[in-house]
Amino acid sequence: xxxxxxxxxxxxxxxxxxxxxxxxxxxxxxxxxxxxxxxxxxxxxxxxxxxxxxxxxxxxxxxxxxxxxxxxxxxxxxxxxxxxxxxxxxxxxxxxxxxxxxxxxxxxxxxxxxxxxxxxxxxxxxxxxxxxxxxxxxxxxxxxxxxxxxxxxxxxxxxxxxxxxxxxxxxxxxxxxxxxxxxxxxxxxxxxxxxxxxxxxxxxxxxxxxxxxxxxxxxxxxxxxxxxxxxxxxxxxxxxxxxxxxxxxxxxxxxxxxxxxxxxxxxxxxxxxxxxxxxxxxxxxxxxxxxxxxxxxxxxxxxxxxxxxxxxxxxxxxxxxxxxxxxxxxxxxxxxxxxxxxxxxxxxxxxxxxxxxxxxxxxxxxx
Numbered sequence: 030x031x032x033x034x035x036x037x038x039x040x041x042x043x044x045x046x047x048x049x050x051x052x053x054x055x056x057x058x059x060x061x062x063x064x065x066x067x068x069x070x071x072x073x074x075x076x077x078x079x080x081x082x083x084x085x086x087x088x089x090x091x092x093x094x095x096x097x098x099x100x101x102x103x104x105x106x107x108x109x110x111x112x113x114x115x116x117x118x119x120x121x122x123x124x125x126x127x128x129x130x131x132x133x134x135x136x137x138x139x140x141x142x143x144x145x146x147x148x149x150x151x152x153x154x155x156x157x158x159x160x161x162x163x164x165x166x167x168x169x170x171x172x173x174x175x176x177x178x179x180x181x182x183x184x185x186x187x188x189x190x191x192x193x194x195x196x197x198x199x200x201x202x203x204x205x206x207x208x209x210x211x212x213x214x215x216x217x218x219x220x221x222x223x224x225x226x227x228x229x230x231x232x233x234x235x236x237x238x239x240x241x242x243x244x245x246x247x248x249x250x251x252x253x254x255x256x257x258x259x260x261x262x263x264x265x266x267x268x269x270x271x272x273x274x275x276x277x278x279x280x281x282x283x284x285x286x287x288x289x290x291x292x293x294x295x296x297x298x299x300x301x302x303x304x305x306x307x308x309x310x311x312x313x314x315x316x317x318x319x320x321x322x323x324x325x326x327x328x329x330x331x332x333x334x335x336x337x338x339x340x341x342x343x344x345x346x347x348x349x350x351x352x353x354x355x356x357x358x359x360x361x362x363x364x365x366x367x368x369x370x371x372x373x374x375x376x377x378x379x380x381x382x383x384x385x386x387x388x389x390x391x392x393x394x395x396x
Contacts, residue, residue, distance in 0.1 A: 031083075038087055042137070044130060051126035052118060053111070056082055058090035059138050060106040063375045066136055067107025068162065068323065069093040070143030071127070071154075073115040086110045092289065093319075096312040098367035099344055102323050107138045115145035121153050128157030136160055141174075141322050148173065162322035174318035177334060179215030181317020181341045182287045185309045186261070188345040189285045193307040194260075200224030205249075205257040205281065208266025209236045212287045212315075216265060217244060230254040231266065255279055264288040271297055271308075285309040298360040302352075309345050310363035316341060 035043065041062060046055040059067045069090055076082040086108050094106025111127060113119075131140050131154065141163040142151050148163065155161045163174055187197045194202075199219075203226040206217055213229075214236065220227050221244040229246045230253070231237050240246040249257060255270075255278040262281040264270045268290030271279070276297060284291065284306060291311045292298045301308045320337045324330060344366075352362035 046130040048126040051122040053126045055111040056086045057109040058086040060090040061094040062105035065103040067105040068139045069108035070141040071109040072143040073111040073145030075114040095367040098370045099313045100316040124153035128154035132158035162325045175211035176215045177321035178212045178318040181338045183219050184341040185314035185345045186285045188342045189283045189309045202260035204261045205259045206263045207254045213265035228257045269293040283307045287315045298358045302358040
């Protein structure tokens, strides 16, 4: 069954990682390396079943392929998941054991932090392999990617406002932001600095209160966020929040946020188009963190990173152009943009060209 699944999803390689002594159970999925080595974060989660973990890593790694392609990066898509409770099961041995599996792939997969993982965990992985991004600045890394993901989301918002309203005056509009974690909070900060009216919600009440206290946002209940009378709905937490139960409640004319997999189904994306809503495809909008860590390959430079983030405005605008050109919903246009780039570059790849990452420059390995 696993090979039937892989033939459908198009994955190149799936690695099951197990070290009984370290308590490691992990899966690394490499989806596509036509454009370059597969880059994608490692997620630690207490999955109910191993099948759930496999399904997640296959879905996420495929998404990374499309995200990197649309972002214009010379990278493929990959992802890793570690099965375990991030609040109880972390240890140096676990992450170093995982790092050895990453090292065994010789640069075909490059990892970074994701849900349940922080920069300190990546320090242990770095002790075993150089193929790690998003590490602390003392190691030549870029550190926390959240501000960059938020800034990239703002660029996608600018393109979306321009498409729907014909201007880019962020402060002129109102926003319902669902999820104010690391990325969501930074995004809210940018909106409020522009003078926008912002409603916020999150399962973490302290995070919501921080937005209220520091930036003057208005807090609403978890389920009430869909009923806010706003111009823009910005999902920045869970996926699938634009669904058959929420669609009729969302009053916004623009959907643009940092969350992954925002549309519950393709049919929902079709309906958004029929209703005249502008949907900015999530993996194009939230590519800022990926862009940021990709710069580490050549030695990190913050100014260069910020310049790259601004390219998200262009990328989202091009998606809108493709959607108009081909008369298709924007989520399909984003996929088409990615697939066309992968196909074009795949044709010029020479047979002897490998897809191994270049050695990272300007980095000090963990001691």
